[in-house]
Amino acid sequence: MSGSDKFKNKQILIVGATGGLGCSIARHLKCEGASLVLSGRNEAKLNALSQELGAESLSVDLSDSAERAQLADAIGTLDGVVCAAGVAPVAPVRYLKDADLEACLNVNTVGPLLLIRDLLRKKKLNPGASIVWLSSVASARGAAGYAAYAASKAGLEASARCLALELAPKGMRVNCIAPGMIETEMAASAAERISGEALAAHLKAYPLGVGQPADVAAAASFLLSEASRWVTGVTLPVDGGFSIQ
Amino acid sequence: MSLEKFIEDFEEAVEDIEPGSLTAATKYRGLEAWDSLAVLTVIAMVDAEYDVRLKADTLKNCETLEALFAQVSGSS
Numbered sequence: 001m002s003g004s005d006k007f008k009n010k011q012i013l014i015v016g017a018t019g020g021l022g023c024s025i026a027r028h029l030k031c032e033g034a035s036l037v038l039s040g041r042n043e044a045k046l047n048a049l050s051q052e053l054g055a056e057s058l059s060v061d062l063s064d065s066a067e068r069a070q071l072a073d074a075i076g077t078l079d080g081v082v083c084a085a086g087v088a089p090v091a092p093v094r095y096l097k098d099a100d101l102e103a104c105l106n107v108n109t110v111g112p113l114l115l116i117r118d119l120l121r122k123k124k125l126n127p128g129a130s131i132v133w134l135s136s137v138a139s140a141r142g143a144a145g146y147a148a149y150a151a152s153k154a155g156l157e158a159s160a161r162c163l164a165l166e167l168a169p170k171g172m173r174v175n176c177i178a179p180g181m182i183e184t185e186m187a188a189s190a191a192e193r194i195s196g197e198a199l200a201a202h203l204k205a206y207p208l209g210v211g212q213p214a215d216v217a218a219a220a221s222f223l224l225s226e227a228s229r230w231v232t233g234v235t236l237p238v239d240g241g242f243s244i245q
Numbered sequence: 246m247s248l249e250k251f252i253e254d255f256e257e258a259v260e261d262i263e264p265g266s267l268t269a270a271t272k273y274r275g276l277e278a279w280d281s282l283a284v285l286t287v288i289a290m291v292d293a294e295y296d297v298r299l300k301a302d303t304l305k306n307c308e309t310l311e312a313l314f315a316q317v318s319g320s321s
Binding site for chain 2: 090091092094095096097144145191192193194195196197198201
């Protein structure tokens, strides 16, 4: 099977498509023949990307139940869903703002779970569909300042395991990817809030160096494809060896 | 927003600083307690208390607490 046939006739929804990882995943899957539906909150970026890839698009805020329902209504049945939307507030718990904590949990944990709930209720997931949620190495390792983010991603992974069991009888699969430090806008934004020395020390902890969005896109492609048909409920680290130390 | 209050907030944010021990002229980057966690904590404190999003570079470029306060008050 050539790369362009891998997802022939497969409909895949990518949520958070305008972020660094979502965008890279969208381009990768398009090259492998997928028909894409893209969603994101940045309307201008979303329009540009959907035009580039010839994809359908809908700009929605997934933490808003009405907008989420609108998305679930508007799309056809899906063979795959990727949730790549995410926010990463960086603050010690002493100075963690209510709004930042709530937004973090809503965008990173609650949104993906409720989106799948809505898609299931509206019967928009085909038998054998594959769901991929973007987690983080932060879910399994402590880091000062990341309590909210780590909790949101650990919760996401725990939900994925439960959902995987619920959907297994339908042949549907649910998996997470836990990337390490990847060069994206979100990582750059987080880096602005830590010292250059702390960032340099963190980057040294990656045996294979800093990752690129394409590394995560390749993993998402694998988990969405038939090649991973016997893989469900797992979190795949894509972290250059960070988590094995 | 006052410089005195800002110094108090700074003292509270950074661990192991005796309340009342710092002044406007304190060169905070030379403090024994100044480390990567202190940088992260001061940025978060300024965000929470002053609704200003400082960058780590700003903390690196200012010398004294007075200079840092000027950055914070000028951004709010």
